[in-house]
Amino acid sequence: MDKDLERVMSGMRECYRASLLVFHIFCDIRIVPEEQHCPADTLTVLAFITSSNYVYAICAWHILHGQTWGVDQDQLKAALDGAITLASRSSKQAKCAPFTAKHILDIQSHLDSSLPLDVAVLTCMTSTFYSLSHLREFTVRTITGFDGSQHVKRSDMTMDTEDCNDHTNPKMALINHFAVNDPAPNEHLFAWHHPNGMRPLTCTTFLKRMGEIIRQNNMPNLKGHGLRIGGTLEYLLRGIPFDVIKSMGRWSSDAFTGYLHQHAMIMAPYLQESPALESFTCYTMPPIH
Secondary structure: OHHHHHHHHHHHHHHHHHHHHHHHHHHHHOOOOHHHEOOEOHHHHHHHOOOHHHHHHHHHHHHHOOOOOOOOHHHHHHHHHHHHHHOOHHHHOOOOEOOOHHHHHHHHOOOOOOOHHHHHHHHHHHHHHHHOOOHHHHOEOOOOOOOOOOOOEHHHOOOOOOOOOOOOOHHHHHHHHHHHOOOOOOOEOOOEEEOOEEEOOEHHHHHHHHHHHHHHOOOOOEOOOHHHHHHHHHHHHOOOOHHHHHHHOOOOHHHHHHHHHHOHHHHHHHHOOOOHHHHHHHHHOOOOO
């Protein structure tokens, strides 16, 4: 029982820390004056209603620091109930969920490892995720739009075959891709065998195939940009140093800080039970004005 209680308390502490980060990011984005962070005024709190857990963590923060929690509980409850009742399906799914390794495995389970398009989609997905790339860097806009001087070609990469045991490892996908599609050295790296001949993988084709699987299996609101967010989150959860992730993603220092700041509200819930949350909070907490 003591261990169960300790586990619950630990989870509550991490949720509390994540909530403070999200609240400060929220206030910073909306240019809420520092003096309205704590004690927070009613309008700020009601505007912040993203989840009841977050709101009540901010309440606890006020109490712990001896600050007045001036939000009327009936008004707060009405706002929370109203947000749940009135939120449309589209607004509930507005945020781009980050990909996780599990999401990739789930999608992979619905892809046929012998079909050229499915193989190209999986290979592009895993490569984009682990290289912290933008999807547009690895796909082309149209089937006639491939330009070997601008788009990645097979001859642009080298690969060893060590450490291929992880099923989401892009090396495994690439090995199968080269066996099934075998693009020529001067062709698009993710080119695939269409009935009418080899085709570069377009962003539209990639998103269409991925979207079919997501919709058919009631998966989260996963979009193309979620691959870069998810890859960054994956490395943070693995404890990879910020400077290494920044280098892998080819960010400048200011750009990387800005990227984490921009997506902190999406990432924080995934990090709240990870030791990485503390360093993430320090890295992304808005500066004191």
